[in-house]
Amino acid sequence: MSKKYIDEFVKLPVSKMAQKITDMTYLHDNTEVPKTHYQKLLQQEVLEMMAQDSTMECILLNAILGQLQALQKESPKLFMKAMLCMDKGIKVENMNTRIYDSLERTFLDYQNSEELLNRDISTTYDDHYENHAHTCEIKISDNEHMS
Known part of the structure; x- marks a missing residue:
């Protein structure tokens, strides 16, 4: 079975991952995005990253609200x-x-x-x-x- 790029990519440190993503982005119509942008995103907590999407934020908010209501009732x-x-x-x-x-x-x-x-x-x-x-x-x- 042949290895895919992703298999090696996930083993890279965050700074190299960010650089590779910057390089891949440039391949699309020479679009330049600074490495620091990707590095910051890659270092975010998963819940923080998910919460940036408004739909996901509502889902997380609903889950937290449900827990709080259960605790208040208890x-x-x-x-x-x-x-x-x-x-x-x-x-x-x-x-x-x-x-x-x-x-x-x-x-x-x-x-x-x-x-x-x-x-x-x-x-x-x-x-x-x-x-x-x-x-x-x-x-x-x-x-x-x-x-």
Whole structure:
């Protein structure tokens, strides 16, 4: 069985692949495309490359949306907390009591108040985070009075 050009081509490093594609493109009506153009495309992640096509982007978006909806349905509380963590750049391994408490209170506010549905949840989290010391003092004072 004879080898095809593609068999040797896939073994080349990216820079040589890019040069070969540039050479092949030139063979079509002397069309010049810089090697760097092809090199950049060849080094892209597969999903990133596929996402450039609008049809493929819609397919990928639908898949991601389906996963997110399933996660939200499975655990609305954890879903919302995860979204807040992503938005705020919070890493679970670095989470302290203040952050955990702020996430928990934000979810409870979101869950119990219809008015909050019209507010920015991220702003609500910021409010709880910024006012954490004040609300903790109130809890301690209330507990002292109960004793």
